[in-house]
Amino acid sequence: MSATPIAAQPPVWRRLIGFNMLTGLVLGIGGWFLGAWIGGQMAVGHPYLQGTDQNDVGIYMGYLFGVIGFLVGLGFANYPIGRLLGRPPTLRQHETGSWTRYFRLCTDHKVVGIQYLFGVGIFFFIGGLNAMLMRTELLRPVEQAWPASQYLTLVSLHGTMMIMMTSAFILGPFGNYFVPIMIGARRMAFPRIEALTFWLVPAAGLILLSAIAFGGIATGWTGYAPLADEGRAGMDAYVMSFILIAISLTLVGLNLMATILTMRAPGMSWTRLPIFVWSVLATSILQALAAPVLVAAMAMVLMDRAANTSFFLASAGGSQYLYENLFWFFGHPEVYILALPGFGIVLELLPVFARKPLWGYRLAVAGMLGVTLLSFMVWQHHLFVSGMNAGLRPFYMLTTELISIPTGFIFLIAIGTLWRARIRFTVPMLFALAFFFNFLIGGLSGVFLSDVPSDVTTHGSYFVMAHFHYTIVGGLVFAFFGAVYYWLPKMLGFELNETLGKIHFWLFFVFFNLTFFPLFAAGFLDMPRRVSTYAPSLQTLNIFVSASAYVIGLSMLIFIANLVWSLVFVRQPAAENPWASRGLEWQVPTPVPVSNFDRVPVITSGPYEYGVPNAPPVADFAPGALPAAGS
Amino acid sequence: MSRAARTLAVAAGVAFGTALIVYYIVSYLTVAPPVVAATGSKPRVHLTLQTVPSFGNAPHPDWVSYLAQDPRGKWVHSTVLRVPAYSRVDVTILQYDTATGLRNPFWGQPRGTIGGTINVDGKTLNVLDPNLASHTFAIPDLGVSVPLKGVAKGAKNPCSVAPCTLAQTHTTVTFSFVTGKPGKFRWQCFVPCAFGFPLGFGGPMQSIGWMDGYLMGQ
Amino acid sequence: MTTIAGERIPRHGSRIIAIWLVLTAISVPLIVLVLGPHLPPPNMTVESADQRNANIVMTALLVPIALLVLVYFIYSFVFFRETSDAIVDGPPIKGHAGAQLLWIVVTSAIVLALAVWGSYTLIAGAHGAGGGQGPDPAAKPPGYQHALPVQVIGQQWDWTFRYPTYGGIETRDLAIPDHTLVAFHVTSIDVTHSFWAYELGVKADAVPGVDNIAYVNPRHTGFFQIRCAELCGLWHGHMAKKGRVLAAPAFQAWIAAAQKQNASIVKYLPKYSRVYYPLPLRRAG
Amino acid sequence: MDTTVSTATVDAVEQPDLLARIIRVGSRIWAASQAFFFLAFFFAFLYLRALNTNGIWRGWPHHHPSPSIAFGVAILICVLGSAGIARSAVLVAPEMWRATAWATLVLALAAVGLQCAQFSSLGFGPTDGAYGSVFVGWSGLFAVFLLGTCYWLATLIGDVTRAGGVPVVRAAAVEGVGFVLLVLAGVEIAAFILLYVVK
16 A cells, blocks of 8 residues: 555564564563562462462463563554554554564454464364364273373363354454455454454463463363362463453454444445344354453452452352353353354355345344344353252243244245255355254254253263354354355465365365264263263274364365465465455455555445346445445 | 465464474373382282372472382382282371361271271271371272371471481371272372362362372283 | 246255155154164153153154255255356345245244243153252152252262261262152262263252252162263363162161261261361362 | 554544544443443342352451441542543533543542552451452452543543544544443442442
8 A cells, every 4th residue: 555665675683673473472471470570579478379389469460461561562552652642543553564564463454354364273273183182082981191180181272272262263354354345344443452352362372372381271161160269370371361362352342343333335234234244243242242241250260369259169158150150141142152153154155156145134134133132141051950040940941942043044044045046066155055064963952952851961961062063163163164265365365276175175074073973972871071081881982083083183284285285386366256246345356455445335235136137236436426226 | 585485484484383382282291190010019019108298399399299109119209000900909108298187077987998997107997087187098999098197287307398208207007908900090189288279179189190190900 | 047936947845845754754753763762861760761751852853853954955955056167146036024934933833832841841740850950949849858868969079978867977879769759969068060870860060058959769770870060170080980779678778888887987077968168168278 | 663554544534423433332332341341240249149158248257348438438439520520521612621531530540549548458358258259359340440441531631632633533532431431430339339338
């Protein structure tokens, strides 16, 4: 964008100095030591902290200062300090320049989207690797590969990392990248907050990984409280990283919601809003309202551990139920934070590859908003056998089963859209269709869990584990890959190899089902979650599952190979609109200009008008004249 | 540098970073205390353990811990014990810690030992006052649970750095049990003896090599 | 290509329904008669039989739903696919009010029926279905006042059991009499556990400071598997043991033996209580 | 370092109304998020009080924590005053904004300072039963949130002092910070009733 000629390039080492990721890491590590030292001073006089290697105050202070150092090093402090000193507000920072903008604070939503894509991708890879290591342990019915404590850390790391990363899985890369383009905006509402939401993710991820160095996490991703209170210093990493992620989720919700509410281009009426944007809006509401409750719950755990409060210690006046309530008040909307963007993606892809308008658009929107509303009312179905409010169980059974009505709408939309369609089985379409197969199984297995008599057996067993992997991996991750294959040509400007993509899909799809379907049986046959030892009679089944899981891992390696092959070696530039989509995001040039549109476009037609006779183009990109008739 | 080369360089950097993280995780996973074999051979072997109130060395000087004596008489900081299957195991535990008291007094009764008794400083007991217990040695899958009497508070010459010597104040607990078919059994302590942790049950109480371990019957 | 539903178009809907009907007619009897008896949990108690019935009913109901969607999808993949390489638009059908209404009505009816049926079986039919109901159960089976109380104490990492009606003795092993209503009072003295007796169809979280009651009515003798279903720390996976349902005389003999075994420790045990708060109450040290 | 692109200012100047709307909507969402955050403490108070596990909701026997009500009233007045002034700023002429912003900031900072003073002479601590935990957690985190809002106020003062930026945008910021403070004042009222009156 900027036409300023770049002066003589300074040497490489000089270019490393400045506000960038490297500085951030250096200041972050320095901040850690500073904070730990301050925490050590604060602990003086508290015998249970002072002089022990479990000075939680020191560890929290270390993380706090470390995060602050990391953000300062990235340059997040410059603007607030400048504002205090009276510099005028600016909206954009570092949006042009070389490829190094990907490693620093950049307020261009497209850069943030790509940062997210690779950031969460790396953590997804590590989380998946943890799953492979877990399955290695489960080849034998008693601890063989890793001792029990390390296995539990592995379980917790896998769960926590996956939940954290998948929360940002679609809104992060695709929400940030495409929502402004899809609604005809030239930027985000809060570009600097948007950059912050991304940079909190690697900070949280690194902090979570540091749990290993502090003795690991023994609680699984749910971190149930009295156990979290007594956990080793690794729990501090869990708490801190979850706080950061929850702050990030809240701010993502804030930013995207404000963007969608205020920045739609003229003519982008609510009924013309792409269905993906609707799903992002619904998810943003959940994030902005549910994630703060998680921050509060984690703050209570933090205080229990560092300040010796007793929120969750029953013997000292607290209650473990408080944690369960707060956690699942966040936790169940969180499930839909994961699911809703997936709905949006597949419904966005279906019309493009079925070459038909989205069938029942309004019903789809109603379904998403219905899920959003209901998801705040179901959390106690995680606690059916906890002994809490047993009299309310029929109510939560009802609300939980009610939520399958709006979810069912999504299936109806797909059925209607496929009716007499002209389906093209491209790689993104394959992933979108697989979503429906997996989510069908995941959703229907959820009905077993919602029914209390049935839940008594399946609760806390591998059945639950298989259920939510069907919805999250089978749903969200498949939708994510559908989006990757669909949108990557626009984001990166290069085509992905289709053959490798199909191999990736089929391996992933087949072996995903071979991995997780048998686990329903394992749960039915009395195998609890998160165990490193199980009944010897289930060994054959577990070996089969592990073998299938390894093939899933292999399919991911094929995807990475595809990425490297297509981006580094072949570099076949992508067409501007390879799928002949009517989406607004496909009407802009590749690579997308910094400001997306030269002028704010005027939307003249809906995005799904496939086959509609004389449908006007989706937007007028050089408004000046009046918008075309029929808008 | 061309764009392709730059992409490749970034990809290589990412791969290197990821590989570092993977190495970090895997190296954590494979850390396990060394295996200590019992003295003697099938059908009767001897195990000698000690419990120290504070380990005194890195990485956790203030943690309570078990130590095991290997057949050459050297104290090893490990709780992974190897015994033969279908054998009688005579256990001697030198107990250097003061009494903490049991969370569940039920474990004050020795169970699963031959005769249902233990020998504490030469006296045979079939129950120990739960308030006097300092630790327990329990292998739940074999039904073995033995309370270990603590030394008196303020005793002379207390031990604070592992390994403790016989000259330091301790109680000696001996008992025998029989191993069954081969297998890997966990063993643990039931006394909330982890200083500084809520409910006394974090840290060393949940760490293999400290107050938890494996008994490998082979 | 802009046609309204033409006459020459095959009757896709009828075909799909026909295939679905055939598959349903085959699968539902198979589920009920062949798969049903193998669905968990094994019916050792009235409660676990209720749970198995719930599982059979739901499987028989949900499989046809899954089949309908799958048949439709596979059918559409075969008949609605674009065979040429060209990108051709399909008919611009944007919705159908009748179909949407039908779908909403049918799914709502199924869901409401499921919820009503589930609530009925939970409260009236199965009396809590073996799940933990907290200190004040909402669904009590008839004769609950005379149920045999058995306290289940979860601790890191073992289960112990107390029999308040037999002198408050505590045991490591669980045995309950046949054909007797048993009330499990599940509690914990440290962190959250979950008492799962698989064959009995019992699952109740062991929560510190809470007396979580689950009723169970054993129908025949045998062994059952006890596990912990809530992550409770290092040896969570090892909190497994076998329990026994004994005939009444055998149970009395077992209790007598347990009382004898308990003789030396019983004076040290705390008085039987619904919940315990043993020391240390907070941080040790 | 700061390579601000010229288009940025173009956006701000071309679309001040948009910017104002963004600030207004964003402040609503942020206020809602804050409200849900404190909802957790609200719930924790009522829930733990109702459960009264082990009978020590109100601390250990013979030691009932009782915060100084004078501090409570003083903090409440400061928060309510700052919210009231911030909110009423929309009613006064823009020339008055500087004064109102300063008054708001001073009162908010006073509330934070009073909270710190109270903590240093509390007479009980986070270890005193569930009430002690909720009291310390809620009041402490409220002060943190208030402090965060103070930053926004400080930037606002900078803007109105130098008359930088666009008037419409400045008006939106004045309105938005007032709204956020109003919600925080609601939280403080709930906190006062529960933590000092109900206990």
